[in-house]
Amino acid sequence: VVTPRVAEIGREVAGSNVRSDVGEPPDLRRLRNEVRSFLSDQDYQSLPSSWMTGFSPSFSAELGRRGWIGMTWPTHYGGGGRTAIERHVVLEELLAAGAPVAAHWFSDRQAGPQILAFGTEEQRQRYLPAMAKGELFSSVGMSEPDAGSDLASIRTTAQRTRSGWRLSGTKIWTSHAHRAHLMLTLVRTENAANRHAGLSQFLVPLNAAGITIRPIHDANGQHHFNEVHLGDVCLGDEALLGIAGQGWRQVMHELEFERSGPERVLSTVVVLMHVLSAGIDKDRGNCELAGRTLARLRALRRMSYRVASGQLADDAKPLTASLIKRAGTTFEGELIESCRALLAGKSMDPEVRRLLDTALLDRPSHTLRGGTNEVLTNIIARQLTQ
């Protein structure tokens, strides 16, 4: 399905209609326009939270061909050798268009950087080039039926065998496990007195014997979540990522990547973009509401941008990342209600209706995925008052 409005807007902006942007250096501006012009030539259905639900291997492969996956990874692993801020600009454009980026999202954001940081040379060469091409997809196995916010209480185990490891247990809310190649999996390898010790990360091939994947449909009826059962899955040593027992530290490193990205602010902006050009009234109420929404969006977007641009001191990053995730995901939800208010009394274009309805039902998950707002509140307060 084509979304003509987004395509049209993309074309206009890629053309001559751009107001000069003094805040952004010309090379980033060029990159931004390059992504827009690419998007305007693509056929896809726009989605809110497209980084969770828009799964398209062919679209991911297109992005891979253009060097827009694994952008910051070294070139000798198939990466782009580019800066975090360049990657940030590309992600912003993809998210704002609601483009289907979910297939490679978790490789680009989590599995890839983890392999780069903690993997062996063999693991890097085996996985990173294929991930950067948009041909090898990873999912993430962290939560379990009895371990959500309390992640350290996971019960899936990996036990030493003569030839490697035997994994057993159940992971849940694993997006796209039914069509990804890998699952970056947190397991317990040792029962330690300190709950945060004895955890380890594995790269589990999802075609391994003993794996059962059951679908969970989300509130919109979409299938991206799964329950993944590991029934005595035997893996070699090459499946261990990093150091056995260091899994908690490795995962915390990963969460820093995960929490400050533009997808914690921009998941629903595609709806607002459509609404602002849907012929709504320019009365006082609408203008003020749109203005307030845009001002806060500007601030949150800037916060995320600053983390990516390396302007923050290292010790300020974890706090800022938690603030962004907590405030950004709250904003993503409020934005949908603002869109509804802006449209009040108007007969709604079916495409706008579809985007709005999808976003409304997706809203509860914004402030849950990747750490609930309550967990983040504790992390923030602990950092402020310890």
Next chain:
Amino acid sequence: MTGEIALIRQTTREIFERDGLGRAPRPGDEIVPQRLWKSLVASGLADAGSEEDRAIGAAVAREASRHPDRTPLAEAILARWLCPDAPPGIGVVPDAAGRARYGRYGGYAVGGGRARKFVVHERLMDLASEPVDTLSVAGDARGSELGALMRSIQILGAVEQMAEMCVRYAREREQFGRRIADFQLVRTFLSDIATERAVIEAVVEQAISSPSRCAVAAAKVCAGTSGALACAAAHQLHGAIGTAEEHLLVWLTRRILSWRDDFGGEHEWALELGRTAIGSDQLILDLLAD
């Protein structure tokens, strides 16, 4: 530049700590404490920063607004931004209706892009117990933009002070046998205040480095909205003691609630932002980028 800014902030802080009142003003105090003001003028801080190094003047104003003393320091810096060639002395900046904070202390008023002589028509005190006077000179559009930016910077300084006070109090204050920082709902207040502080900082710093009309509008909308949210959370966290007139928190609240109305409140600036955005052929990301 970063080192220079830190040094300027430190110098400003030291002067306020050495020569300021060190407490909330009381009825009967002189409005502008003369010892402090003389030090500030002598140090050159009242002339800090031209339009080119706006960040310097912004740092002075941001630091000054953490302290309870009332001075026309921010007005003097703002006037220099607008009118770098003005003669030596303290400038004040009226809004479009001729209302100028600390107007009576001004040697000149900025209107139409230049320094002008003026008379004071009316003298009033505002919600923050700061003088707001009506002058014979009215301000211009650029004055309103940079004025809105200056108030946003000041609100940021006040909210920063408030956020730090909240963290200290939550660690010190014990109820039910433990420090209140360990109650989940209090943690929510702490997180909310830290969030609103960060929101204001993000847009204000962007506007300082590039004060387009859109940047200033966003800064003033966020400063007004987030400033009021921070006040409410800070008061709930502090309990009854935070409502006493001599408590610094009251003083910060009064200022934030008053400053947010200067040079257009968040309603007016939001209206303008929204009017630009609805039906525009620009993408949201571009509307927000400049």
